[in-house]
Amino acid sequence: MTINESKNYDEVEITINCPHIDDQLQRVIKQIQQMHITLTGTRDGRTYSLCIDNLYYIESIDNQTFLYEEKDVYKSDLKLYEFDQLLLDTHFIRISKNLIVNTAHIDNVRALLNGKFEASLTNNEKVIVNRHYVKAFKEKFLS
Template sequence: MKVKIKIIPEKIEESVLFLAHRVTPFIQNLIKLIENNPSSYLFLSKAGEQRERKLDYSSILYLEYLERKIFVYANNDVYEIPGPLYKLEHAMPKYFVRISKSAIVNVYMIREFETSLNGNITAQLTNNEKLIVSRRYVKELKEHLLRLE
Protein backbone atom coordinates (compact mmCIF):
# COMPACT_ATOMS: atom_id res chain seq x y z
CA MET A 1 0.00 0.00 0.00
CA LYS A 2 1.42 3.38 -1.00
CA VAL A 3 1.16 6.43 1.24
CA LYS A 4 1.26 9.93 -0.24
CA ILE A 5 1.11 13.19 1.67
CA LYS A 6 0.46 16.56 0.06
CA ILE A 7 1.13 19.67 2.15
CA ILE A 8 -1.65 22.22 1.63
CA PRO A 9 -2.23 25.82 2.77
CA GLU A 10 -3.81 26.15 6.21
CA LYS A 11 -6.90 27.85 4.81
CA ILE A 12 -7.85 24.63 2.98
CA GLU A 13 -9.61 21.98 5.08
CA GLU A 14 -7.56 18.82 5.61
CA SER A 15 -9.02 15.61 4.19
CA VAL A 16 -8.13 11.97 3.59
CA LEU A 17 -8.90 9.95 0.46
CA PHE A 18 -8.55 6.15 0.33
CA LEU A 19 -8.15 4.51 -3.08
CA ALA A 20 -8.90 0.86 -2.37
CA HIS A 21 -10.23 -2.25 -4.10
CA ARG A 22 -12.58 -2.86 -1.16
CA VAL A 23 -13.20 -1.58 2.36
CA THR A 24 -11.32 -3.89 4.72
CA PRO A 25 -11.46 -3.95 8.54
CA PHE A 26 -8.06 -2.20 8.51
CA ILE A 27 -9.43 0.66 6.41
CA GLN A 28 -12.55 0.84 8.60
CA ASN A 29 -10.33 1.21 11.67
CA LEU A 30 -8.35 3.98 9.98
CA ILE A 31 -11.58 5.78 9.09
CA LYS A 32 -12.83 5.55 12.69
CA LEU A 33 -9.48 6.80 13.98
CA ILE A 34 -9.57 9.79 11.62
CA GLU A 35 -13.23 10.58 12.28
CA ASN A 36 -12.63 10.52 16.03
CA ASN A 37 -10.06 13.27 15.46
CA PRO A 38 -7.05 11.96 17.41
CA SER A 39 -5.04 15.01 16.41
CA SER A 40 -7.25 17.35 18.43
CA TYR A 41 -5.68 18.76 21.53
CA LEU A 42 -6.04 20.41 24.91
CA PHE A 43 -4.12 23.31 26.38
CA LEU A 44 -2.88 22.22 29.80
CA SER A 45 -0.39 23.29 32.42
CA LYS A 46 1.94 20.84 34.12
CA ALA A 47 1.23 20.28 37.79
CA GLY A 48 2.73 23.22 39.67
CA GLU A 49 3.42 25.38 36.57
CA GLN A 50 1.59 28.43 35.24
CA ARG A 51 2.57 28.01 31.57
CA GLU A 52 0.12 26.12 29.34
CA ARG A 53 1.16 23.61 26.68
CA LYS A 54 -0.60 22.03 23.75
CA LEU A 55 -1.21 18.30 24.28
CA ASP A 56 -2.65 15.92 21.67
CA TYR A 57 -5.49 13.72 22.92
CA SER A 58 -3.77 10.74 21.32
CA SER A 59 -0.78 11.08 23.68
CA ILE A 60 -2.93 10.97 26.84
CA LEU A 61 -2.79 7.71 28.80
CA TYR A 62 -5.55 8.49 31.28
CA LEU A 63 -7.25 11.17 33.36
CA GLU A 64 -7.82 10.98 37.09
CA TYR A 65 -9.95 13.17 39.37
CA LEU A 66 -8.34 13.92 42.75
CA GLU A 67 -8.80 16.80 45.20
CA ARG A 68 -11.20 18.71 42.90
CA LYS A 69 -8.69 18.66 40.04
CA ILE A 70 -8.31 16.55 36.93
CA PHE A 71 -4.82 15.12 36.51
CA VAL A 72 -3.91 14.22 32.94
CA TYR A 73 -1.19 11.59 32.52
CA ALA A 74 0.63 11.68 29.19
CA ASN A 75 4.01 10.16 28.37
CA ASN A 76 6.11 10.93 31.46
CA ASP A 77 4.31 14.15 32.36
CA VAL A 78 1.39 15.03 34.60
CA TYR A 79 -0.87 17.99 33.79
CA GLU A 80 -3.73 19.42 35.79
CA ILE A 81 -7.06 21.02 34.98
CA PRO A 82 -9.43 22.51 37.55
CA GLY A 83 -13.01 21.27 37.55
CA PRO A 84 -15.04 18.07 37.58
CA LEU A 85 -14.21 15.05 35.43
CA TYR A 86 -17.66 14.68 33.87
CA LYS A 87 -17.35 18.01 32.02
CA LEU A 88 -14.16 16.93 30.28
CA GLU A 89 -15.45 13.39 29.72
CA HIS A 90 -18.03 14.54 27.17
CA ALA A 91 -15.47 16.60 25.24
CA MET A 92 -13.00 13.73 24.84
CA PRO A 93 -12.69 11.68 21.62
CA LYS A 94 -14.62 8.41 21.44
CA TYR A 95 -11.57 6.30 22.29
CA PHE A 96 -11.67 7.51 25.92
CA VAL A 97 -13.87 5.58 28.34
CA ARG A 98 -14.62 5.87 32.03
CA ILE A 99 -13.23 2.97 34.07
CA SER A 100 -14.07 4.17 37.58
CA LYS A 101 -15.77 7.03 39.37
CA SER A 102 -12.49 8.96 39.24
CA ALA A 103 -10.72 7.77 36.05
CA ILE A 104 -11.04 7.84 32.26
CA VAL A 105 -8.61 5.89 30.05
CA ASN A 106 -7.49 6.09 26.43
CA VAL A 107 -8.37 2.58 25.18
CA TYR A 108 -5.56 2.70 22.61
CA MET A 109 -3.08 2.93 25.51
CA ILE A 110 -4.27 -0.32 27.13
CA ARG A 111 -1.85 -3.19 26.59
CA GLU A 112 -3.71 -5.98 28.41
CA PHE A 113 -6.36 -6.85 30.97
CA GLU A 114 -6.17 -9.02 34.07
CA THR A 115 -9.27 -10.18 35.93
CA SER A 116 -9.52 -10.62 39.68
CA LEU A 117 -11.80 -12.83 41.77
CA ASN A 118 -13.90 -9.89 43.01
CA GLY A 119 -15.01 -9.00 39.47
CA ASN A 120 -12.69 -6.06 38.96
CA ILE A 121 -10.38 -5.88 35.98
CA THR A 122 -6.89 -4.41 36.00
CA ALA A 123 -5.86 -2.62 32.81
CA GLN A 124 -2.14 -2.50 32.12
CA LEU A 125 -1.19 0.50 30.02
CA THR A 126 1.58 0.84 27.44
CA ASN A 127 3.80 2.48 30.09
CA ASN A 128 3.27 -0.60 32.36
CA GLU A 129 1.12 1.37 34.80
CA LYS A 130 -1.91 -0.54 36.10
CA LEU A 131 -5.39 0.90 36.61
CA ILE A 132 -8.36 -0.75 38.29
CA VAL A 133 -11.54 -0.98 36.22
CA SER A 134 -14.30 -1.10 38.80
CA ARG A 135 -17.09 -3.67 38.38
CA ARG A 136 -19.63 -0.96 37.64
CA TYR A 137 -17.73 0.07 34.48
CA VAL A 138 -16.62 -3.34 33.15
CA LYS A 139 -19.69 -3.82 30.94
CA GLU A 140 -19.41 -0.30 29.53
CA LEU A 141 -15.70 -0.83 28.78
CA LYS A 142 -16.37 -4.11 26.95
CA GLU A 143 -19.15 -2.52 24.88
CA HIS A 144 -16.91 0.43 24.11
CA LEU A 145 -14.09 -1.83 22.91
CA LEU A 146 -16.48 -3.75 20.65
CA ARG A 147 -17.73 -0.51 19.07
CA LEU A 148 -14.16 0.56 18.28
CA GLU A 149 -13.31 -2.66 16.43
Protein backbone atom coordinates in the same frame (compact mmCIF):
# COMPACT_ATOMS: atom_id res chain seq x y z
CA MET B 1 -3.37 3.29 -0.43
CA THR B 2 -2.59 6.43 -2.38
CA ILE B 3 -0.67 9.34 -0.86
CA ASN B 4 -0.04 12.53 -2.81
CA GLU B 5 2.69 14.72 -1.33
CA SER B 6 3.19 18.18 -2.75
CA LYS B 7 4.20 21.64 -1.56
CA ASN B 8 1.15 22.90 -3.44
CA TYR B 9 -1.09 21.67 -0.59
CA ASP B 10 -1.68 24.05 2.33
CA GLU B 11 -3.12 21.42 4.66
CA VAL B 12 -3.78 17.71 4.95
CA GLU B 13 -7.00 16.35 3.49
CA ILE B 14 -7.98 12.71 3.84
CA THR B 15 -10.41 11.15 1.37
CA ILE B 16 -11.71 7.61 1.80
CA ASN B 17 -13.28 5.84 -1.18
CA CYS B 18 -15.11 2.65 -0.25
CA PRO B 19 -18.16 0.56 -1.20
CA HIS B 20 -19.44 0.74 2.41
CA ILE B 21 -18.18 1.62 5.89
CA ASP B 22 -17.61 -1.53 7.92
CA ASP B 23 -16.57 -1.78 11.57
CA GLN B 24 -12.85 -1.82 10.79
CA LEU B 25 -13.07 1.29 8.61
CA GLN B 26 -15.21 3.00 11.25
CA ARG B 27 -12.41 2.40 13.81
CA VAL B 28 -9.84 3.90 11.40
CA ILE B 29 -12.04 6.95 10.88
CA LYS B 30 -12.39 7.44 14.64
CA GLN B 31 -8.62 7.17 15.06
CA ILE B 32 -8.06 9.84 12.42
CA GLN B 33 -10.66 12.12 14.02
CA GLN B 34 -9.08 11.60 17.43
CA MET B 35 -5.72 12.84 16.16
CA HIS B 36 -7.18 16.32 15.68
CA ILE B 37 -8.44 16.76 19.25
CA THR B 38 -6.20 18.74 21.58
CA LEU B 39 -6.67 19.68 25.20
CA THR B 40 -4.88 22.19 27.39
CA GLY B 41 -3.17 21.43 30.65
CA THR B 42 -0.96 23.37 33.03
CA ARG B 43 2.32 22.36 34.63
CA ASP B 44 4.82 24.52 36.49
CA GLY B 45 2.82 27.68 35.76
CA ARG B 46 2.79 27.09 32.00
CA THR B 47 -0.10 26.07 29.76
CA TYR B 48 0.47 23.30 27.21
CA SER B 49 -1.48 22.08 24.19
CA LEU B 50 -1.82 18.31 24.54
CA CYS B 51 -2.64 15.83 21.79
CA ILE B 52 -5.09 13.31 23.23
CA ASP B 53 -3.24 10.43 21.57
CA ASN B 54 -0.39 11.06 24.03
CA LEU B 55 -2.67 10.92 27.08
CA TYR B 56 -2.80 7.67 29.02
CA TYR B 57 -5.59 8.61 31.41
CA ILE B 58 -7.45 11.45 33.06
CA GLU B 59 -8.03 11.35 36.80
CA SER B 60 -9.97 13.40 39.29
CA ILE B 61 -8.48 13.69 42.79
CA ASP B 62 -9.95 15.95 45.49
CA ASN B 63 -11.99 18.00 42.96
CA GLN B 64 -8.95 18.54 40.75
CA THR B 65 -8.46 16.95 37.34
CA PHE B 66 -5.11 15.68 36.08
CA LEU B 67 -4.02 14.59 32.59
CA TYR B 68 -1.36 11.88 32.48
CA GLU B 69 1.07 11.37 29.62
CA GLU B 70 3.78 8.70 29.67
CA LYS B 71 5.97 10.66 32.08
CA ASP B 72 4.31 14.08 32.58
CA VAL B 73 1.23 15.15 34.54
CA TYR B 74 -0.84 18.25 33.77
CA LYS B 75 -3.66 19.93 35.64
CA SER B 76 -6.93 20.91 33.96
CA ASP B 77 -9.79 23.18 35.00
CA LEU B 78 -12.33 20.88 33.34
CA LYS B 79 -14.30 18.32 35.32
CA LEU B 80 -14.26 14.61 34.51
CA TYR B 81 -17.83 14.69 33.16
CA GLU B 82 -16.77 17.42 30.73
CA PHE B 83 -13.97 15.16 29.45
CA ASP B 84 -16.56 12.38 29.07
CA GLN B 85 -18.44 14.59 26.60
CA LEU B 86 -15.35 15.91 24.79
CA LEU B 87 -13.92 12.42 24.27
CA LEU B 88 -17.18 10.64 23.50
CA ASP B 89 -16.20 9.05 20.16
CA THR B 90 -12.54 8.40 20.91
CA HIS B 91 -10.47 5.63 22.51
CA PHE B 92 -11.21 7.06 25.95
CA ILE B 93 -13.66 5.41 28.32
CA ARG B 94 -14.66 5.95 31.92
CA ILE B 95 -13.51 3.01 34.07
CA SER B 96 -14.29 4.34 37.54
CA LYS B 97 -15.93 7.27 39.25
CA ASN B 98 -12.67 9.23 39.09
CA LEU B 99 -10.79 7.86 36.05
CA ILE B 100 -11.04 7.86 32.24
CA VAL B 101 -8.50 5.73 30.37
CA ASN B 102 -7.21 5.79 26.79
CA THR B 103 -7.75 2.22 25.57
CA ALA B 104 -5.10 2.77 22.86
CA HIS B 105 -2.49 2.70 25.66
CA ILE B 106 -3.71 -0.52 27.29
CA ASP B 107 -1.23 -3.36 26.92
CA ASN B 108 -3.28 -6.09 28.60
CA VAL B 109 -6.20 -6.71 30.94
CA ARG B 110 -6.86 -9.33 33.56
CA ALA B 111 -9.97 -10.16 35.55
CA LEU B 112 -9.80 -9.82 39.31
CA LEU B 113 -11.73 -12.01 41.75
CA ASN B 114 -14.13 -9.24 42.82
CA GLY B 115 -15.59 -8.62 39.33
CA LYS B 116 -13.20 -5.79 38.58
CA PHE B 117 -10.51 -5.73 35.90
CA GLU B 118 -6.91 -4.60 36.12
CA ALA B 119 -5.58 -2.90 32.99
CA SER B 120 -1.83 -2.66 32.45
CA LEU B 121 -0.87 0.37 30.40
CA THR B 122 2.01 0.54 27.94
CA ASN B 123 3.95 2.72 30.42
CA ASN B 124 3.69 -0.13 32.99
CA GLU B 125 1.11 1.64 35.17
CA LYS B 126 -1.93 -0.32 36.29
CA VAL B 127 -5.48 1.01 36.58
CA ILE B 128 -8.59 -0.67 37.95
CA VAL B 129 -11.82 -0.98 35.99
CA ASN B 130 -14.62 -0.94 38.57
CA ARG B 131 -17.47 -3.46 38.29
CA HIS B 132 -20.01 -0.81 37.28
CA TYR B 133 -17.92 0.08 34.19
CA VAL B 134 -16.75 -3.43 33.16
CA LYS B 135 -19.47 -4.13 30.57
CA ALA B 136 -18.94 -0.85 28.65
CA PHE B 137 -15.17 -1.24 28.97
CA LYS B 138 -15.22 -4.74 27.49
CA GLU B 139 -17.41 -3.59 24.61
CA LYS B 140 -15.06 -0.71 23.77
CA PHE B 141 -11.73 -2.43 24.44
CA LEU B 142 -12.56 -5.72 22.76
CA SER B 143 -14.27 -4.20 19.71
